[in-house]
Amino acid sequence: MNGHENIVVRVENLDKCYFKRDGASGKMVPFYALRNVSFEVAKGEVLGIIGKNGSGKSTVLKILSGITPPTEGVVEIFGTPSSILDIGTGIHPEISGRENVYLRGQLLGMKKQEVDEVFEELVAFSGVGDFIDTAVKHYSSGMFLRLAFSIIVHLRSDILLLDEVLAVGDASFRRRCVAKINDIVERGCTVVLVSHDMGTVMETCSRVILLDKGRVISIGSQKDVVQNMYMSGSDNRDFKEEEFDTPKLREIQSEDYGYKVERFGLFGIDDLEVTEFESADEVKIRLDYTILKNNVNLAIGISDVMDVRLIDDSPVLKLSKNNRMRNGRYKVTWTIPSGLFNAGTYFIGLYAFDNKLRVLKIYNRVVQFKVTDKSVPKYVQEFQRAAFKVNLRMQIQRLAV
Amino acid sequence: MKLLSLQEMRLRYTKQPDSFSAYLGKVWDYRYMIVVLATRDLKIKYAQTVLGLVWTIIQPLTGLAIFYFFFHFLVAMPKVPECGYAVFAFSGMTAWYFFSYIVYQGSNSLISGQELSQKVYFPRIILPLSKVVVGAVDLTISLCLLMVLMLVMNVKPGWQILLLPGFVAVNATVGLSVAVWLSALTIRYRDLQHIVPYIVNFGIWLTPVFFPTTIVPDKLSWFLYLNPMTGVVEGYRWCLWGYSEFTWLYAFGLILAFLLLIAGTVFFKRQEHHMMDVL
Numbered sequence: 001m002n003g004h005e006n007i008v009v010r011v012e013n014l015d016k017c018y019f020k021r022d023g024a025s026g027k028m029v030p031f032y033a034l035r036n037v038s039f040e041v042a043k044g045e046v047l048g049i050i051g052k053n054g055s056g057k058s059t060v061l062k063i064l065s066g067i068t069p070p071t072e073g074v075v076e077i078f079g080t081p082s083s084i085l086d087i088g089t090g091i092h093p094e095i096s097g098r099e100n101v102y103l104r105g106q107l108l109g110m111k112k113q114e115v116d117e118v119f120e121e122l123v124a125f126s127g128v129g130d131f132i133d134t135a136v137k138h139y140s141s142g143m144f145l146r147l148a149f150s151i152i153v154h155l156r157s158d159i160l161l162l163d164e165v166l167a168v169g170d171a172s173f174r175r176r177c178v179a180k181i182n183d184i185v186e187r188g189c190t191v192v193l194v195s196h197d198m199g200t201v202m203e204t205c206s207r208v209i210l211l212d213k214g215r216v217i218s219i220g221s222q223k224d225v226v227q228n229m230y231m232s233g234s235d236n237r238d239f240k241e242e243e244f245d246t247p248k249l250r251e252i253q254s255e256d257y258g259y260k261v262e263r264f265g266l267f268g269i270d271d272l273e274v275t276e277f278e279s280a281d282e283v284k285i286r287l288d289y290t291i292l293k294n295n296v297n298l299a300i301g302i303s304d305v306m307d308v309r310l311i312d313d314s315p316v317l318k319l320s321k322n323n324r325m326r327n328g329r330y331k332v333t334w335t336i337p338s339g340l341f342n343a344g345t346y347f348i349g350l351y352a353f354d355n356k357l358r359v360l361k362i363y364n365r366v367v368q369f370k371v372t373d374k375s376v377p378k379y380v381q382e383f384q385r386a387a388f389k390v391n392l393r394m395q396i397q398r399l400a401v
Numbered sequence: 402m403k404l405l406s407l408q409e410m411r412l413r414y415t416k417q418p419d420s421f422s423a424y425l426g427k428v429w430d431y432r433y434m435i436v437v438l439a440t441r442d443l444k445i446k447y448a449q450t451v452l453g454l455v456w457t458i459i460q461p462l463t464g465l466a467i468f469y470f471f472f473h474f475l476v477a478m479p480k481v482p483e484c485g486y487a488v489f490a491f492s493g494m495t496a497w498y499f500f501s502y503i504v505y506q507g508s509n510s511l512i513s514g515q516e517l518s519q520k521v522y523f524p525r526i527i528l529p530l531s532k533v534v535v536g537a538v539d540l541t542i543s544l545c546l547l548m549v550l551m552l553v554m555n556v557k558p559g560w561q562i563l564l565l566p567g568f569v570a571v572n573a574t575v576g577l578s579v580a581v582w583l584s585a586l587t588i589r590y591r592d593l594q595h596i597v598p599y600i601v602n603f604g605i606w607l608t609p610v611f612f613p614t615t616i617v618p619d620k621l622s623w624f625l626y627l628n629p630m631t632g633v634v635e636g637y638r639w640c641l642w643g644y645s646e647f648t649w650l651y652a653f654g655l656i657l658a659f660l661l662l663i664a665g666t667v668f669f670k671r672q673e674h675h676m677m678d679v680l
Contacts (some may be wrong), residue, residue: 018678066414066522068677075414089520092441094448102442107521135448313498 007078008190009041009064014073016059016214033059035214036074046181046191048205048222056214057194061085061163064192079158079190082108087165088148093137097128097147100136118154125180126150146173153180160184162193178203257352257360258293258327264350266336268368279341279373283335285334285348285392291327295355300334303364305345314351315396325355329399334392343373356383413557418674421667424524431523436512438527439534446535457542461498465491472611480615484556484642491550492544493610495543496637499569500576500630501601502536508597509582511588511676518677525673526666529580533573535589540569561640561647568636575629575658581665585672588679609634614645628655 016034021027027194034056041047049057062068063075063298065083090107091100101122105115123132124144128139152165160181181204185191195201201222208225210217218225252261267284268274277283289298299314313331316324347365354360405514419427447453465487472478473486483490507529511518514528579600587593605611608630614622625631632654638644639651 062677063414066412067519069414069416069418069674071416073415075412077412077414081412083522085520088439090517092445095444099444103437103441106433107517111433218476 006042006044008043009078009192010074010076011040011060011064012038012074014038014060014063014075015071016056016063016068017071023144033215034063034070037211037214039209039215039216039219041190043190043191044185044188045207046185046205048201048208049192049194049211050196050201050208050225051217054213055211057196057211058085058163059214060211061161061192061194065161075081077159080109081159081161082155082157083161084108084152084162084165085163087145087152087162091136091144091148094134094135096135097132097139101132101147101151104148105155108151108155109157110155112157118156120291122150122154125153125176142173149173150175151185153177158189160189160191160193163190164195165193193377203345252350252363252366254352254361258296259289259291259298259352261287261289261350262350263288265367266348275368275374276370279343279371280338283336285336285367287332287334287350288330290329291325294327294400295325296352296360297325299351299353301349301351303347303349305347310346311392313392313394314353315394318396319395323398326398331397331399333395335394341371343371347368409555416611418670424666424670428524428526428530431527434523434527435531435534438531439538442531442535443538454542457539457547458546461491461494461543461546463640464494464498468494478612478616480613482613482644484551484644485554487552488547488554488556488615488642489638489644490506490611490642491547493640495540495547496568496572496634497605497610497630498543499536499540500633501532501605502539503573503576504579504583504601505597506532506535507577508583508587509594510580511584512594519603525676526581526669529577531585532580533577536576537569537573547633556642559643561643564640565637568633568640568651571629571636571655571658572633574662575633576653576664578658578661581669582660585665585669588672588676604628604630626650626653629658639680 014037015032017030017032019028020031022029037056037060039047049060050120051057061083062085063070065085066080067083067085090104092103095103101111101119102115106112123129126143126149128147130142131139131143136147139147144219149165152160152162181191186301191204193201194206206220206223207220209219210225223360252264253259264287265273265285266277267286268277269282274283285300287300289299291297297314297316299312299316301309301313302311303309313334316331346369348367348369350363350366351359352361418424450456452459468490469487472490473481478486510528510532511525518525518528583593583597607625607628609625614625614631614635617625632651635645635648636637636651639647
């Protein structure tokens with residue numbers, strides 16, 4: 001191909017075949033992890049590869065980084081790639097953060113002088129501070145991840161291949177990482193990232209590939225691909241039908257942080273708890289909880305099956321500054337107006353945060369609900385996305401303990 | 402900013418393995434990785450050990466003490482040169498320990514390094530190669546000990562000591578040729594790991610480490626020289642303190658080891674292509 005000037009990664013008719021032992025016959029049978037995958041990535045692009053577990057998305061990255069050869073097809077990369085298939089590979093617990101930064105940086109292809117140049121900035125970004133000369137085994141898991149991630153975002157390469165690495169760390173650190181990635185891209189770096197976390201893909205990617213069972217289902221702008229995923233019938237239905245583990249309500253009583261959740265769920269107009277409702281119905285989210293300790297409060301977040309957060313809200317946004325973090329019993333209701341949700345499965349999560357809005361604890365998918373929509377035939381159901389700027393009507397009642 | 406045309410930096414992956422020369426080119430490009438991995442091994446080795454370096458000194462000295470006790474004190478080894486049994490045995494042990502470190506660590510390096518190699522690309526032969534560097538650090542310490550021992554025993558080295566690096570290189574080549582073969586084979590046949598202790602534990606008796614070649618009947622001594630390590634051990638002694646005569650038999654071991662290494666690398670490269678799917 002007389003290639004486009006700006007193409008930095010070209011993948012053509014990629015097949016990857018593994019052999020697995022067939023349970024019944026005991027023979028080795030071929031199994032295609034990838035089938036006829038082709039795509040191109042232009043310079044400065046952030047390409048996201050999404051799909052369920054086993055869809056082949058990580059295999060694509062393994063081939064792109066040269067770790068395993070393709071069974072058929074060609075991969076061409078123009079530039080120097082750095083592939084990060086795991087956040088902390090090569091970081092050894094027995095040796096200090098400083099030594100690990102150098103070793104890990106060099107394992108990823110940096111020269112010693114290059115690490116020298118970014119070292120100060122890197123340590124500042126990670127926020128591990130004085131601990132940099134302490135053996136990594138004494139780090140908290142958060143510190144470990146922040147250090148590991150700082151190394152990655154300070155790499156000097158043309159092409160970054162990232163596998164799931166953005167899905168780590170606390171929310172605020174993650175946000176900084178995403179900002180940093182955008183920075184790197186502005187400097188002309190190209191990123192290919194694999195993620196099952198739609199939130200990350202939405203925030204960072206300019207183009208998305210959806211894989212299923214080793215084949216490309218769709219490729220295009222995020223909006224198109226996600227729409228495709230929600231609308232496509234048979235192949236992706238199991239995205240929606242999956243059963244999810246949800247934390248039990250009684251687990252959400254944190255002695256450490258000082259809150260107790262008494263009731264959390266969806267209620268119909270007759271005040272009976274519901275788990276499924278018609279899109280045209282009006283329902284309420286009720287959250288009753290007690291704050292036992294000042295400086296803590298809770299928030300809810302509604303997300304879809306791909307964990308894209310659609311709506312966030314917290315009573316503190318309505319309370320006056322002085323009353324925000326006072327302890328007491330809270331009874332909060334949010335009204336979901338008729339027709340807000342399209343058909344599908346959604347989750348409500350719970351977040352605890354402190355007065356500096358630092359997230360203390362996240363409980364994802366505490367409440368699961370299903371929305372049906374009889375009024376609209378399935379094929380015209382409109383695509384809905386994070387662009388949901390809705391304010392739910394909220395009522396707060398606070399009682400002293 | 403340095404501008405490189407994109408065409409120059411092209412990487413291409415297909416089902417075809419690299420050609421042998423392209424593979425060697427890649428090993429050259431990734432040579433810094435040998436040092437990085439060796440540094441990492443050394444740091445891990447000495448992190449958190451109270452005695453640190455002292456261990457590296459104690460180990461060969463304990464070995465020497467045991468063998469001195471048995472082969473000199475209990476059973477007097479005949480035909481030991483003037484320098485004394487301690488210098489004689491220790492110079493042989495130094496060469497042998499370097500060899501056995503490379504064989505032990507090198508043949509296991511693909512399996513012990515798989516966590517890394519499944520996540521980071523580099524030509525896999527770098528793994529056994531890096532073990533040579535780690536072994537060389539121990540070797541240097543051993544050689545220093547040997548020098549001290551020679552000083553104490555009043556044994557003076559001659560001009561030949563300048564050729565020592567050459568024999569060290571042969572020593573490494575012999576070890577590496579075994580390590581490369583075994584590491585590539587152990588990927589498919591894990592039980593070959595058990596062969597390593599045999600080579601190391603029994604091989605030492607087929608190599609003149611504790612005994613001089615002169616006690617072996619003439620009819621059988623050619624048999625001893627089939628073992629490339631014989632040439633290496635004798636060579637160490639020759640260039641360190643002028644033992645015996647230089648003989649081209651030393652070169653025989655080198656040629657054998659070199660051919661083994663080339664063939665081993667070809668085999669290794671063939672295995673490497675699909676290594677990650679098998680490990």
